[in-house]
Amino acid sequence: MNPSDLEKTAGRYAYDGLDRIIHEKARLSIIASLAGYSEGLLFNELKELCSLTDGNLSRHLAILQEADLVQMWKGTRNKRPQTLARLTAHGRRRFLEYVTRLERVVADASQLTQQPESRATLRPRTA
């Protein structure tokens, strides 16, 4: 890489759009689940789909609700309390934006598959 390329591409791989709140694995998991079920999912369904513990799911849902990405509905089913979670319109939009950024990461990487592995095992240019 020659130095004159640096300005042109500064921040090229900073991936600014990878929103912290969505990027976190557990929450990405939750949001991706909800994205597939526009009518929402129950607490226990989410727990299974995302392989999360109760406490864990609860906290992440609170964070997502705080950020207005998810809305929660408390109700009862068979005389048991039930919580339904679903994406807000805002959450859906933000998720789509996030995925757009992800697509860039994937695209960046896909050129890589063209390169032969051997080029990665040359000695460094300082040697």
Add this chain to the structure above:
Amino acid sequence: MNPSDLEKTAGRYAYDGLDRIIHEKARLSIIASLAGYSEGLLFNELKELCSLTDGNLSRHLAILQEADLVQMWKGTRNKRPQTLARLTAHGRRRFLEYVTRLERVVADASQLTQQPESRATLRPRTA
């Protein structure tokens, strides 16, 4: 979602393959940069490309080295110490795996773009 679907799809959105070490934004940034430059990148080049501070980059590189995803070469250029970082073969492989998982997240989300927004704003089924 009916309950009988749960077993079939338990963990469906857990995204187990999203390796913590790679998934972290700053490190994803570093690895994606290095993936594009198989001959490696100098410390300052990485700093620019990823928009990271010195301390930050240093710590993340140490973590990546510890995990055997990146290898570092210390040398001198113009009588100045220079550090060259590059992906290990293992790191390259792991990154490719990671990206494969990302593609799944993107694919999960792409079905979403087909769904009309209005379906997300129906009242919950408990109401």
Add this chain to the structure above:
DNA sequence: TTTTTAACTTTATACCGTAAAGTAATGAAG
């Protein structure tokens, strides 16, 4: 009426990302 189960919530801890401070070595300035 005591115990168990279900469905969460709250608390506490340990980890970790980040910025600020520190280090070492070179080069310039006076």
Add this chain to the structure above:
DNA sequence: CTTCATTACTTTACGGTATAAAGTTAAAAA
């Protein structure tokens, strides 16, 4: 030649947060 500034990092310290463990509330069973 001695001090100051710069380069190229590394180490330390702090704050935030992900996660598991403990706690809560209410219904159902024993």
